[in-house]
């Protein structure tokens with residue numbers, strides 16, 4: 350696919366453009382919506398094949414694949430009245446917006462594919478969940494780190510809920526850092542140390558030969574400090590609270 354359009358040029362729109370273009374020998378032509386003007390202008394200056402359109406209809410008319418990346422609450426304003434003929438392929442990255450909902454808004458018979466690109470598509474290092482599988486869309490996300498097509502929209506929503514846990518992970522690390530700083534460790538030293546510790550965790554996650562339970566056990570001395578924090582803080586009540594929060598998120602996404 351040579352022509353890709355993006356309606357909604359914010360965080361995730363920008364990550365997709367950078368992933369498709371940065372250091373790529375033969376990048377696609379990319380057509381951006383005018384809103385998010387500063388980001389759109391910056392991207393079109395930085396990448397040769399990227400241009401800003403006069404309006405959202407021009408994005409659609411110029412593109413074989415159109416990525417919809419506005420916030421959920423902005424979708425009607427952004428999309429109502431657009432004409433999307435059946436020959437285009439629409440990629441819906443809006444969290445919590447099902448394809449039925451989007452089809453009503455766009456009133457089109459064009460193929461609609463849901464996708465969950467994450468910011469790491471910028472470095473082409475993130476696997477993108479898609480539903481339903483479509484060869485052109487799957488090959489687009491292959492270029493950005495990989496594609497994981499799933500069997501139905503219910504499975505898609507489960508993966509979508511999982512992606513809602515990322516910033517909690519950063520907040521957890523920030524809390525560890527603040528705790529150490531509260532005990533007199535210079536904040537910078539605390540943060541550098543915590544980042545290093547969990548970069549090690551990231552590397553060990555790359556070892557697919559060990560299950561997550563195995564990795565936890567391998568890092569734990571019986572009756573040691575790790576076992577103590579796991580069993581006294583991440584205890585059954587905490588784990589169940591997390592499960593309930595995920596269930597509630599899933600219910601809202603579905």
Ligand SMILES: NC(=O)C1=CN([C@@H]2O[C@H](COP(=O)(O)OP(=O)(O)OC[C@H]3O[C@@H](n4cnc5c(N)ncnc54)[C@H](OP(=O)(O)O)[C@@H]3O)[C@@H](O)[C@H]2O)C=CC1
Nearest residue numbers: 357358359360361382384385418419420421423427443444
């Ligand atoms: N951030 C992430 O990691 C992920 C986000 N998503 C989904 O992607 C979507 C966008 O998220 P994110 O990039 O974080 O949000 P941002 O707020 O960063 O970007 C949304 C963009 O949409 C633009 N916009 C608003 N109204 C219109 C319109 N009428 N026509 C064209 N563009 C418009 C906004 O412009 P302006 O600034 O002028 O308002 C803004 O640039 C959401 O639905 C989210 O659920 C999905 C996966 C991951």
